[in-house]
Amino acid sequence: MTSRRLFFLALLAIALAGxxxxxxxLSVDIASYLDPATTxxxxxxxxxxxxxxxxxxxxxxxxxxxxxxSSMNDVVEVENVELTLTTIADASRGSGVDTLRxxxxxxxxxxxxxxxxxxQVLQFTAGQSDTVQSTLGSDPRVAALFxxxxxxxxxxxxxxxxxxxxxxxxxxxxxxxDAVVIAARK
Amino acid sequence: MKRLPKAIFLAALLSTCAASFAPAHxxxxxxxxxxxxxxxxxxxGPGADGVNVAYHSVPRPAHGCRAISLPIGVIPVLxxxxxxxxxxxxxxxxxxxNLLMNVPWNWSLDAPTAPSGDIGVSIGRxxxxxxxxxxxxxxxxxxxxxxxxxxxxxxxxxxxxxxxxVSPLVHAENSLAxxxxxxxxLIDAEPFQPTTRYEVTDDAIGQVAAQGLLGWSQPLWxxxxxxxxSRTGLYAGVRARLIRGLAYADAQSAAGFTTADTxxxxxxxxxxxxxxxxxxxxxxxxxxxxxxxxxxIVAGRTEIGLAANDLATQLRWKVRERIVARDxxxxxxxxxxxxxxxxxxxxxxxxxQITVTTRxxxxxFAGAATxxxxxxxxxxxxxxxxxxxxxxxxxxxxxxxNQTQTSGGIGLRLGRFGLDAAVATHSRNLTHERxxxxxxxxxxxx
Numbered sequence: 001m002t003s004r005r006l007f008f009l010a011l012l013a014i015a016l017a018g019x020x021x022x023x024x025x026l027s028v029d030i031a032s033y034l035d036p037a038t039t040x041x042x043x044x045x046x047x048x049x050x051x052x053x054x055x056x057x058x059x060x061x062x063x064x065x066x067x068x069x070s071s072m073n074d075v076v077e078v079e080n081v082e083l084t085l086t087t088i089a090d091a092s093r094g095s096g097v098d099t100l101r102x103x104x105x106x107x108x109x110x111x112x113x114x115x116x117x118x119x120q121v122l123q124f125t126a127g128q129s130d131t132v133q134s135t136l137g138s139d140p141r142v143a144a145l146f147x148x149x150x151x152x153x154x155x156x157x158x159x160x161x162x163x164x165x166x167x168x169x170x171x172x173x174x175x176x177x178d179a180v181v182i183a184a185r186k
Numbered sequence: 187m188k189r190l191p192k193a194i195f196l197a198a199l200l201s202t203c204a205a206s207f208a209p210a211h212x213x214x215x216x217x218x219x220x221x222x223x224x225x226x227x228x229x230x231g232p233g234a235d236g237v238n239v240a241y242h243s244v245p246r247p248a249h250g251c252r253a254i255s256l257p258i259g260v261i262p263v264l265x266x267x268x269x270x271x272x273x274x275x276x277x278x279x280x281x282x283x284n285l286l287m288n289v290p291w292n293w294s295l296d297a298p299t300a301p302s303g304d305i306g307v308s309i310g311r312x313x314x315x316x317x318x319x320x321x322x323x324x325x326x327x328x329x330x331x332x333x334x335x336x337x338x339x340x341x342x343x344x345x346x347x348x349x350x351x352v353s354p355l356v357h358a359e360n361s362l363a364x365x366x367x368x369x370x371x372l373i374d375a376e377p378f379q380p381t382t383r384y385e386v387t388d389d390a391i392g393q394v395a396a397q398g399l400l401g402w403s404q405p406l407w408x409x410x411x412x413x414x415x416s417r418t419g420l421y422a423g424v425r426a427r428l429i430r431g432l433a434y435a436d437a438q439s440a441a442g443f444t445t446a447d448t449x450x451x452x453x454x455x456x457x458x459x460x461x462x463x464x465x466x467x468x469x470x471x472x473x474x475x476x477x478x479x480x481x482x483i484v485a486g487r488t489e490i491g492l493a494a495n496d497l498a499t500q501l502r503w504k505v506r507e508r509i510v511a512r513d514x515x516x517x518x519x520x521x522x523x524x525x526x527x528x529x530x531x532x533x534x535x536x537x538x539q540i541t542v543t544t545r546x547x548x549x550x551f552a553g554a555a556t557x558x559x560x561x562x563x564x565x566x567x568x569x570x571x572x573x574x575x576x577x578x579x580x581x582x583x584x585x586x587x588n589q590t591q592t593s594g595g596i597g598l599r600l601g602r603f604g605l606d607a608a609v610a611t612h613s614r615n616l617t618h619e620r621x622x623x624x625x626x627x628x629x630x631x632x
Contacts, residue, residue, distance in 0.1 A: 025304050025305070029311075029313065067450050
């Protein structure tokens with residue numbers, strides 16, 4: 001644990017020690033930790049084949065460590081966490097379906113070995129833009145991750161290409177991936 | 187990882203609170219004085235000669251009184267004692283700190299509001315913002331300083347113009363300051379900036395000593411040899427003090443960090459902490475000296491007192507000097523003794539007070555200006571009017587936050603026995619919020 005994190009931890013603990021009903025609202029901009037090259041992707045053309053191409057799960061963000069404030073779990077108890085993912089799917093031609101999966105795990109666990117915390121289905125339709133926002137409500141396993149000093153994240157994409165018509169060319173953008181954690185002092 | 191004990195955070199909070207608290211103006215326990223803005227009223231109540239040594243020789247007024255203050259403030263505290271267990275959901279460190287800052291001698295009619303509201307923290311790879319809500323108001327925007335020089339009750343005996351005595355002496359000072367970027371981040375909730383230095387510094391001194399007093403006080407001039415006929419005169423006094431140091435400690439510490447180009451990038455930035463400590467035990471305490479001086483002018487119904495205490499007060503010690511710094515490899519704090527038995531002379535800062543009282547057209551007017559150990563000045567003034575057996579009192583005071591405090595009170599006299607009550611405002615709390623207190627006491631008239 002770096003001392004800087006200890007400093008913030010002490011500060012939060014002191015502030016939270018004030019009274020019983022005080023809450024800590026922790027907002028984590030997870031997307032800011034990601035390389036922009038992995039959150040704004042142009043792809044294609046994906047050829048047309050009978051039944052459409054199934055890419056299977058391909059890592060978009062492969063096992064990224066997200067450093068946060070250390071040892072908050074010594075001081076606070078998470079009451080709720082809300083995880084929001086917003087993506088935009090643009091298709092210049094062709095059509096298809098993509099499935100985004102977000103995995104989160106503690107620093108000792110391969111995120112791909114856990115259940116995805118968010119699964120988002122995107123429709124690619126020629127000439128149209130599809131904006132999808134998904135929200136994960138309270139999940140005790142995910143909540144606990146946000147009070148640890150670091151967590152691991154993985155985002156995968158699974159494309160189902162066109163079975164007919166034009167080949168698929170498009171662009172996928174993750175515009176928002178953030179978490180809001182509500183915690184109270186232990 | 188080992189759990190971080192809450193007691194440490196509680197101690198940190200309370201010491202931060204204590205350090206950041208600048209006393210608004212001294213708590214007044216006499217109900218009569220409380221009703222008059224805290225202005226000292228010579229000849230009524232103990233302690234006048236403790237502040238102004240010349241009062242030792244000023245005859246008491248023919249119709250004075252002795253005040254007996256009642257600690258009515260403990261009643262609500264005993265009825266609803268504060269929760270001391272940090273694990274208890276009802277534990278409120280802010281209320282506890284306010285209680286320590288404002289000893290419950292008088293009855294608090296309205297408790298200051300404990301800082302409330304949620305705390306917000308926003309984290310991104312290159313962004314960090316902390317919104318402490320009302321807690322931010324507790325943090326000092328300027329260097330917050332606290333100083334007290336306490337001379338506890340004196341055991342003294344006198345013969346003619348001389349007197350001797352013994353008393354303990356306690357001096358404590360603390361100055362806590364956040365640098366400008368840290369103030370912006372914690373008080374104004376502005377985002378932390380890359381490549382910026384954030385630092386908090388704290389300077390603290392504490393020393394305890396026992397002192398023997400040798401005093402002299404006498405009228406330099408008096409209009410009448412019989413004080414029962416007239417108290418008019420010029421009175422002077424000096425009090426030399428031989429001091430034996432019992433314990434000493436000072437610490438100059440600084441903690442801070444410099445943010446990197448990216449706040450939560452790969453490069454960790456550790457807090458660097460350094461402190462220089464000097465300590466002395468009773469065996470390492472030496473002798474010192476001090477001097478108090480006072481002058482009182484009584485002209486008919488008007489009294490003016492000038493007091494200067496701790497003039498050139500010094501104590502000698504043999505101190506142990508230590509340096510505390512963070513080990514850059516392990517991250518642990520390492521304490522190193524750099525010298526032992528080093529001769530060191532500490533000082534106790536001078537304080538002063540001017541008091542004025544006068545009786546005019548049936549009114550008693552009293553006022554005082556006090557310079558504390560940090561050179562800060564407070565002032566107060568009050569008026570009293572007797573209507574038969576009933577006294578009406580009012581007062582005003584200017585505290586260290588330059589806030590105006592007001593008060594009012596009544597007194598009821600039945601023969602030699604009297605009852606006083608007063609209500610006054612003050613800001614002796616963490617957030618310097620205005621609060622109201624009720625004081626009560628008996629008076630024995632002579």
